[in-house]
Amino acid sequence: MSDNELKALISLLDDDDQEVAEHVEEQIRQRGSTMIPLLETEWEGSFNQALQKRIEEIIHDLQYESVLERMAAWKNGGGMDLLEGLWIVATYQYPDLSLDKLQQEVEQLYYEVWLDFKADMHPDEQVKLINNAFFTKLKFAPNTKHFHSPANSMINQVLETRRGNPITLCVLYMLIAQRLNLPVYGVNLPNLFVLTYKTNGIQFYLNVFNRGLVFTKKDIDQYIDQMNLKRLDTFYQPCTNADIVRRVLRNLTLAFEKNGDTDRVGEVERILATIKDDGDGLPLSDYTQR
Numbered sequence: 001m002s003d004n005e006l007k008a009l010i011s012l013l014d015d016d017d018q019e020v021a022e023h024v025e026e027q028i029r030q031r032g033s034t035m036i037p038l039l040e041t042e043w044e045g046s047f048n049q050a051l052q053k054r055i056e057e058i059i060h061d062l063q064y065e066s067v068l069e070r071m072a073a074w075k076n077g078g079g080m081d082l083l084e085g086l087w088i089v090a091t092y093q094y095p096d097l098s099l100d101k102l103q104q105e106v107e108q109l110y111y112e113v114w115l116d117f118k119a120d121m122h123p124d125e126q127v128k129l130i131n132n133a134f135f136t137k138l139k140f141a142p143n144t145k146h147f148h149s150p151a152n153s154m155i156n157q158v159l160e161t162r163r164g165n166p167i168t169l170c171v172l173y174m175l176i177a178q179r180l181n182l183p184v185y186g187v188n189l190p191n192l193f194v195l196t197y198k199t200n201g202i203q204f205y206l207n208v209f210n211r212g213l214v215f216t217k218k219d220i221d222q223y224i225d226q227m228n229l230k231r232l233d234t235f236y237q238p239c240t241n242a243d244i245v246r247r248v249l250r251n252l253t254l255a256f257e258k259n260g261d262t263d264r265v266g267e268v269e270r271i272l273a274t275i276k277d278d279g280d281g282l283p284l285s286d287y288t289q290r
Contacts, residue, residue: 003038010035010042014051028058033066063095064267068274075242075275083175085245086155086168089252092271097156105159109172110179112138117180123197123204124214126182131212134173138162142169142209150259153252166209167193167247173208185238189220190227193247196238242275249275 012024028035036059043055070088079085083106087099113133121129134140143152143163151157158164158172170186170193177184183199184206195206205220207213217236224231249272256264 006031006035006038007042010038010055013042013054014048025054025058029062033062036062064092066095067092067271071245071271072274079241079245079275082171082241082244083155085241086171086248089245089248089271090154090156092252092268093150093154094156102156102159106172106175107179109138110176113176114180119181123182123199123202126180127197127206127212127214130173130177130180134176134208135211140164140169140172142166148255148258150252150255153248153255165251166207167244167251170195170208171244173206173212186244187236188239188243188247189223189235190229193244196236198238242277246272246275246277 009024009027013021013028015021015024028039039055039059039062043052043059046052046055067088070091071085074081074085074088083102084099087097087102091097113130116129116133117126140162143149143161143165146152146163147165151161152163152165152168155168155171158168164172167186174184174186174195177195182197184195184197187194187196187205192207192209195208197204197206203217205215205217207215220236221231224235249268253265253268253272256262256268
């Protein structure tokens with residue numbers, strides 16, 4: 001169908017014959033997200049509030065289905081690009097968000113750190129340099145004032161405000177470190193997401209939410225023991241990109257629960273289901289937040 005024919009089809013959404021209107025809506029939904037620009041044009045030119053509301057619902061549903069499809073494709077493709085996974089999460093609330101723009105912003109962060117970085121520095125000195133750049137030069141900081149805000153799970157918002165929760169701050173720190181060819185990875189601790197610097201003969205941990213505080217395996221032992229939990233290997237070793245995106249989605253679910261937004265809770269849980277671990281169940285750390 002031509003654009004004019006599709007516009008004519010959309011105009012029938014407010015047909016007096018309910019059966020006709022429902023058939024038209026079904027036809028629009030079958031055509032998917034390609035219909036969104038035409039629907040937006042119809043919305044802008046309409047003075048019918050009932051029609052506008054119906055169009056808004058259709059647009060939301062089409063955008064949401066695109067998020068589900070992209071997330072499933074990302075996981076099935078191996079989830080190699082972590083930033084892409086977090087971009088997909090963010091498009092749930094910001095459907096027009098550009099992945100290219102995010103990539104450019106992260107590349108600029110890397111460049112700001114690279115200016116002062118030397119590959120032959122000792123790991124301790126490398127971390128001190130990144131900490132100074134990340135928290136002082138680039139001004140990233142924990143969002144303690146609005147810890148459970150959904151914005152903390154939206155990578156574009158964290159980049160814009162320079163405020164985030166433990167996992168989003170860790171992700172940006174890790175993306176910078178990995179672009180510097182440093183062996184820095186995410187670690188799923190209960191109630192807290194951290195990073196590990198792990199290479200042959202060297203492993204220590206970083207609490208990015210506490211300005212890059214360095215700690216050891218013994219500190220994790222004590223932390224786990226205080227929580228009366230078993231010392232699972234997942235509490236010490238790098239996790240996958242899919243693990244990280246799942247945890248971001250769980251944080252987002254919690255944020256909407258605290259806001260009493262049950263509709264969004266259900267939608268995010270459905271996104272989460274598209275990348276559910278098909279193994280022997282989720283680790284305990286995946287059920288916790290932050």
